[in-house]
Amino acid sequence: MNDLVRQHTDLEEGDLEWLHLLVSEWQLLSDLSFADLVLWLPTRDGTRYVSVAQMRPNTGPTSYQDDMVGHLVPRGRRPLLDVALDEGRIVREGDPEWREEVPVRVESIPVRREGRVLGVIARNTNLLTVRTPSRLELTYLQSAADLAQMIAGGAFPFPGQQVGMDRAPRVGDGFIRLDADGVVQYASPNALSAYHRLGLATDLVGIPLGPTTAELAPTRGPVDESLVKLASGWAPREAEIEGNDCVIQLRAIPLKPKGERIGSLILLRDVTELRRRERELMTKDATIREIHHRVKNNLQTVAALLRLQSRRIGATGDSRARAALDEAVRRVGSIAIVHETLSQNLDERVEFDEIADRVIGMVAELSPDGRVSARRVGRFGILEAETATPLSMVLTEILQNALEHGFGPGERGTIEVGATRTEGRREASRLLVTVQDNGRGLPESFDPRSDGNLGLQIVRALVEGELGGRFDMVRLGEGTPDGAGAAEAAGAAVEGSGHGAPGAERGGGTRVILDLPLDKHKNPAGRNTPAAGRGTGKRESPVP
Numbered sequence: 242m243n244d245l246v247r248q249h250t251d252l253e254e255g256d257l258e259w260l261h262l263l264v265s266e267w268q269l270l271s272d273l274s275f276a277d278l279v280l281w282l283p284t285r286d287g288t289r290y291v292s293v294a295q296m297r298p299n300t301g302p303t304s305y306q307d308d309m310v311g312h313l314v315p316r317g318r319r320p321l322l323d324v325a326l327d328e329g330r331i332v333r334e335g336d337p338e339w340r341e342e343v344p345v346r347v348e349s350i351p352v353r354r355e356g357r358v359l360g361v362i363a364r365n366t367n368l369l370t371v372r373t374p375s376r377l378e379l380t381y382l383q384s385a386a387d388l389a390q391m392i393a394g395g396a397f398p399f400p401g402q403q404v405g406m407d408r409a410p411r412v413g414d415g416f417i418r419l420d421a422d423g424v425v426q427y428a429s430p431n432a433l434s435a436y437h438r439l440g441l442a443t444d445l446v447g448i449p450l451g452p453t454t455a456e457l458a459p460t461r462g463p464v465d466e467s468l469v470k471l472a473s474g475w476a477p478r479e480a481e482i483e484g485n486d487c488v489i490q491l492r493a494i495p496l497k498p499k500g501e502r503i504g505s506l507i508l509l510r511d512v513t514e515l516r517r518r519e520r521e522l523m524t525k526d527a528t529i530r531e532i533h534h535r536v537k538n539n540l541q542t543v544a545a546l547l548r549l550q551s552r553r554i555g556a557t558g559d560s561r562a563r564a565a566l567d568e569a570v571r572r573v574g575s576i577a578i579v580h581e582t583l584s585q586n587l588d589e590r591v592e593f594d595e596i597a598d599r600v601i602g603m604v605a606e607l608s609p610d611g612r613v614s615a616r617r618v619g620r621f622g623i624l625e626a627e628t629a630t631p632l633s634m635v636l637t638e639i640l641q642n643a644l645e646h647g648f649g650p651g652e653r654g655t656i657e658v659g660a661t662r663t664e665g666r667r668e669a670s671r672l673l674v675t676v677q678d679n680g681r682g683l684p685e686s687f688d689p690r691s692d693g694n695l696g697l698q699i700v701r702a703l704v705e706g707e708l709g710g711r712f713d714m715v716r717l718g719e720g721t722p723d724g725a726g727a728a729e730a731a732g733a734a735v736e737g738s739g740h741g742a743p744g745a746e747r748g749g750g751t752r753v754i755l756d757l758p759l760d761k762h763k764n765p766a767g768r769n770t771p772a773a774g775r776g777t778g779k780r781e782s783p784v785p
Contacts, residue, residue, distance in 0.1 A: 242293045242294055243257065245310070249282070249284045249289075250284060256354060264294045268299075269494075270392070271297065273381045274389075275298055276348075277304045277367075279294070279362070283316070288316055304345045325350065325351045329353065331389055332348065343368075345366065346366040351392075390498035411508065413431070414511075415432035415435050416507075418506060419474045424448065426504070433445055435487075435510075438487040438489075449473070451468070451469035451472040454482060471491060472507065475495065475502075475505075478492075479491065486513070489513075529589075531584070534584040540577035543573050544574050547573065548566075571603060582595065591626060592623055597617055597633075600637050607644050607645070615640065615658070616657055620661075628759070632674075634699065635699075635703050635704060639753050646680075647678045647682075648681070649681065654678055658674070670760055677750060677753070680751065683716055708757050710756050711754075716749075717750040
């Protein structure tokens, strides 16, 4: 609608907001009228009308099989539009029109705002199935006539009361008509059933709805006066009342067709089952977060026990055993970080940048006196939990390896973690991660496809088995036959970030490349399909 209004008219932004407010409410008018509504606006040159919105009724047959939005008609072709626009009144004169052998009654309702007529609503009623109207239909039509008068007078919709059409009660959900004193004149069968579920044992007609509703809603202390006023229809408001294990959503619409309040419409809907499901989802979410919180606490307890054992072994002088335990502490800690983040979220997705920064900080503590610094370039973005958990362990292993084996005692250097995402419609989304340093580089005889010990086995198992990706290591400045594409893309992402490659400073260093799919395909057995390609590896000191 915005494009049509700006293209063909000179209406101000305030006028456009008013039209949006009207369109958000006019399903009510369409259902009460049993009629299609089309909003026509005069073009800026005044010679034509453009249709900018259309609504079909839920309570009756449509009179328009085709979409009318965007149609242009010259002024004079539809006289009722001209009269309503020029005189600012509702026009009902004329005989029914015949459209595809269907008689259609046409009416025109001017849309007024602050004394100006912005456009005209054409109300088109299909008369093919006309019969003697029931009391419900007569009440609907009278209420529709009152709303039409309010639109023509600029009193409807209510400013600041925009209601989402997907959540507000509709006419068919439950409908009550009140007089000026708040006494029920008519209640639809659905409305009566809803009040019976609240605990009402009598009919609704003839009783004051406000006090009755307040008595049915259990409260502590004095009667809720705001609920009495809402159910009496004194102001346009919404509320939910709960009683007798039932939840009813109410919406009040005062009727002021000539400026004075003559009564109100009360729309209501039974949302008991909807609220029950929402509470179940909230309970489930809270349970999942509590599980993640407890897993995090248990992992931290395991890490603390390993740390204590490491200190005891360190006192005996067994440095290799202590180093192995310290590595286990960091691995457990990286998993705990993911579960801590998941315990604070409402879904099984995490912002991995925060996790990566904490992993980088945890591993950087291994550097004595901070001689080797680490930083992150680029964004990982939001990842699923099934990706975040193994990726945090892989990142921990790679960073720890770079720090321990890339730099000798007393050497200074930099480790840089780069991340870039590729989002595609036809191709699967991927995450390219690089970890590069300006250390001593890979040994000449090191083959990442076969060399290594426990750390390499962990990385290979996680990258191939859990993440379904590729893992490679190259000397900075060297290509790789099978992973050249990933290496070039990852390197370009880091170099384009404004930071130079760490290894370029002294001509050495190593780049580790992770090429991970974000949309993992599963085979029929339900297991991740490993990516095809060369073997994966992780830099370790050569094993003697």
